[in-house]
Amino acid sequence: MKNFKKISTVFVTTLLVGTFSPLGVVGTTVSAATSEQPEIDAAAAFVIEPTTGKVLLNQNGDKKLGIASMTKMITEYLLLETIKDGDLAWDDQIEISEYAHKISQNYDLSNVPLRIDDTYSVEELYQAMAIYSANGATIALAEHIAGDEKTFVDMMHEKVESWGITNYELYNTTGLSNGDLQGNIYPGSTEDSENAMTAREMAIVAQQLLTDFPEVLNTSSISEKTFREGTDDEIKMKNFNWMLPGLIYERENVDGLKTGTTDFAGASMTGTVEEEGMRLITVVMNATNGQKDKSKRFAETDKMMDWAFESWDMVPAFEENQLIENIDPVVVDDGKKDAIELAVKSDMSLLVPKNTDMKNTTVEVQLKEDLLNEADHLTAPIEKGTDVGTAQVISEGDELGYVNGDKGEEINVVAASTIEKANVFVLAGRWAKAFISDLF
Known part of the structure; x- marks a missing residue:
């Protein structure tokens, strides 16, 4: 050390x-035996308790895999840090670049429509990113903070390395495949380059985000919100985390955090839940057949959460x-x-x-x-x-x-x-x- x-x-x-x-406790016993670690039907799975960093489950957690839109947790961290430092305010207005505009008009991707002839508050773009995984909104925020996406990606590299993350690839702020970025790719990367990390590293990203900015849960827990309500651009943003209240795979007390889906990464999810005073962070990467079976990543996350709460206890030591x-x-x-x-x-x-x-x-x-x-x-x-x-x-x-x-x-x-x-x-x-x- x-x-x-x-x-x-x-x-x-x-x-x-x-x-x-x-x-000095006499005659106390730890709770009764429980089941073995479950087999998670995914390329990798990981569970931690964030206040201690204790690993509860590790299935292939140190293999680098695609992370898709789970990337946006890093973008969210840097945004919240910029606001905390006083360099940005929630009501600041952001102009939309041609690049962010073009991406926002691609409805094969997750997006809210953005206009070049209008401005948007930091808060509404952040909500679009965190709730609806809006890619154009994410790029607009990154460009506003750093001047361009490339510089923001450099900031992402510096931040994750400060957390001890080394086995990563980060080429953009969104987690999109480089091939979807209309030629706006990070220097030295190619159209085939993809953002990637290990499940352990994704857990670290989530841990840092929740530790330093727990208020992120106020937004990640929103099941549905209307973007630009009352305008021609109004769009209902239903959270892609279908474990949130009122959604199809609802689980009580789930309040985040971020899903991600691309052909490269498959269907993935970083989840979080708190029960009886203990919070978990769960990571599922490339759930088996998850892009066809829309329930898969949520079912596997639910299985991990059930097992972890049933199988672990917080025991006083000193x-x-x-x-x-x-x-x-x-x-x-x-x-x-x-x-x-x-x-x-x-x-x-x-x-x-x-x-x-x-x-x-x-x-x-x-x-x-x-x-x-x-x-x-x-x-x-x-x-x-x-x-x-x-x-x-x-x-x-x-x-x-x-x-x-x-x-x-x-x-x-x-x-x-x-x-x-x-x-x-x-x-x-x-x-x-x-x-x-x-x-x-």
């Missing part, structure tokens, strides 16, 4: 199972300021004491399978490198509560890990007490004792 130094590993016996736990026990001593130089105990900074829970026998949990502590001296020790004085590093809490037998590749959930670690700097006489005595010891 960058700027941290691993110092120790501690085994905490029996996490909320049996006779001891980090919280309380705020709880000591990390059995850890190797953390040496402190120049202090009145020569070692310090560490504690977790905040409450922490682990998401675990209901049928998992959590006999051991590993806690790997890493100290901040900028706090360590040449001997890799801390140096007094140290105030109680000082952030000194992080710990990864790893459940034994957890092969899925976390969406960012970590093996365990991370929590901040603090000094459990104050250690004052020793006076010069104590330090001199220690130096003399060490010198004599070295001689003999």
